[in-house]
Amino acid sequence: MPETKTQQSGNSGSDGSENDAPKGLEGVVVATTELGDVRGEEGFYHYRQYSAVEVAATRTLEDAWYLLFHGELPTKTQHAEWIEEIAPLRDLPDAMVELLPAIARAGDHFIPLDALRTALSATTYSLDYRPSLDLEPDELRAEAMRTCALVPTLVTSLYRLSEGHEPVTPHPELPYAANYLYMLTGEEPDPKLARAVEKYLISTIDHGFNSSTFTARVITSTGADLGAAVVGAIGALSGPLHGGAPSRALDMLDAIGEPRNAEPWIRNAVEHGQRIMGFGHRVYKTDDPRSLLLRDVAAELGGEQYEFARKIEDTVVEVLEEMKPGRKLRTNVEFYSGVVMNSCGIPRTMFTPTFASSRTIGWCAHILEQAADNRLIRPSARYIGPPPPQPVPDAE
Numbered sequence: 001m002p003e004t005k006t007q008q009s010g011n012s013g014s015d016g017s018e019n020d021a022p023k024g025l026e027g028v029v030v031a032t033t034e035l036g037d038v039r040g041e042e043g044f045y046h047y048r049q050y051s052a053v054e055v056a057a058t059r060t061l062e063d064a065w066y067l068l069f070h071g072e073l074p075t076k077t078q079h080a081e082w083i084e085e086i087a088p089l090r091d092l093p094d095a096m097v098e099l100l101p102a103i104a105r106a107g108d109h110f111i112p113l114d115a116l117r118t119a120l121s122a123t124t125y126s127l128d129y130r131p132s133l134d135l136e137p138d139e140l141r142a143e144a145m146r147t148c149a150l151v152p153t154l155v156t157s158l159y160r161l162s163e164g165h166e167p168v169t170p171h172p173e174l175p176y177a178a179n180y181l182y183m184l185t186g187e188e189p190d191p192k193l194a195r196a197v198e199k200y201l202i203s204t205i206d207h208g209f210n211s212s213t214f215t216a217r218v219i220t221s222t223g224a225d226l227g228a229a230v231v232g233a234i235g236a237l238s239g240p241l242h243g244g245a246p247s248r249a250l251d252m253l254d255a256i257g258e259p260r261n262a263e264p265w266i267r268n269a270v271e272h273g274q275r276i277m278g279f280g281h282r283v284y285k286t287d288d289p290r291s292l293l294l295r296d297v298a299a300e301l302g303g304e305q306y307e308f309a310r311k312i313e314d315t316v317v318e319v320l321e322e323m324k325p326g327r328k329l330r331t332n333v334e335f336y337s338g339v340v341m342n343s344c345g346i347p348r349t350m351f352t353p354t355f356a357s358s359r360t361i362g363w364c365a366h367i368l369e370q371a372a373d374n375r376l377i378r379p380s381a382r383y384i385g386p387p388p389p390q391p392v393p394d395a396e
């Protein structure tokens, strides 16, 4: 492996260990989990024992949420009871009804994910979340349920407030995805659009030990409260290399403008060391199955943007194959998710927050799993600076 991809070797780590992990922890197994996994070479990922793509294609978001929390898909009766349990948890706590307008309008520019992490931190503080170390499993589960149910309300309310509109109270009769669109727009959505968004939301609930999930587990391993872990995970997700790409992928389509511009535009970007947003993945070295699912969803919705994206995809893959041979760069989840969300009327600034809403379910399932069998996550680093101890110079 090239030197740039590994930690420097030489001195031992601070705990005397000689075990060097590759840079970026690529391929390092850091935990066991029963929640799911990603098989990069096969282009397959699963939620517990089921193909995640099949779950997205055939079941509701609430079913997938139940599967991650309970280990099995619900029966019809269990599904109905689950919906009943979730519905009242979506309402904003009174303290947040007062605080949200100030958070939504605090900055010069509304940055939804920043607003969400601020609001969620205040929410879990106001709800008196306690260190996970001090809670019984059912108490931590109750906090997890409340958080998963509340995040969509928080993020859609923040968006509406930033646009000068009043938040929309959750619709008691609508399931998660339709209610999400309802709270965003104030109108009951077309069932076809709600189902397209639901497939996207299910497909993004969990995805192995990605950066934000790992962050949530690291914070939980300290015994901190669930709110701290989810807020930290949102921070990790906000980075463009993780969850911040779908709006950038659409920005790229806009910048390219026409199919004939695609090849020179992409060549120029890669020559200047830029990443083509929506392409490449740490684990997948073949088609990202989420991308294939969302490409089908986008195709069902149809439209010019889908046709254009399809052409650009082919050109990007060809150019990257030539300019970055052997890296196996294909579309990731972000490329078509932007197209799907745009077709369903979700504003571009809300793409990553929509991702954060469903991923909160995955984070919380991991937090519960981490807390149930916890050990502090505390690795080491290899010091590569000037050899210590050097004499401390006198102040001049």
Ligand SMILES: CC(C)(COP(=O)(O)OP(=O)(O)OC[C@H]1O[C@@H](n2cnc3c(N)ncnc32)[C@H](O)[C@@H]1OP(=O)(O)O)[C@@H](O)C(=O)NCCC(=O)NCCS
Pocket (backbone or CB within 6 Å): 024, 240, 241, 242, 243, 245, 270, 274, 275, 276, 277, 278, 279, 280, 281, 282, 283, 320, 324, 327, 329, 332, 333, 334
């Ligand atoms: C997702 C991503 C961060 C994975 O990164 P990674 O596993 O660390 O891959 P590396 O950074 O080691 O890249 C390996 C090689 O492929 C190239 N590469 C990876 N993704 C690329 C992209 N989207 N466009 C152009 N080149 C890319 C790198 O430049 C590197 O080339 P090199 O060997 O000449 O240095 C990366 O593919 C990326 O930045 N994609 C664009 C952002 C994106 O879509 N994010 C959403 C992820 S779901």
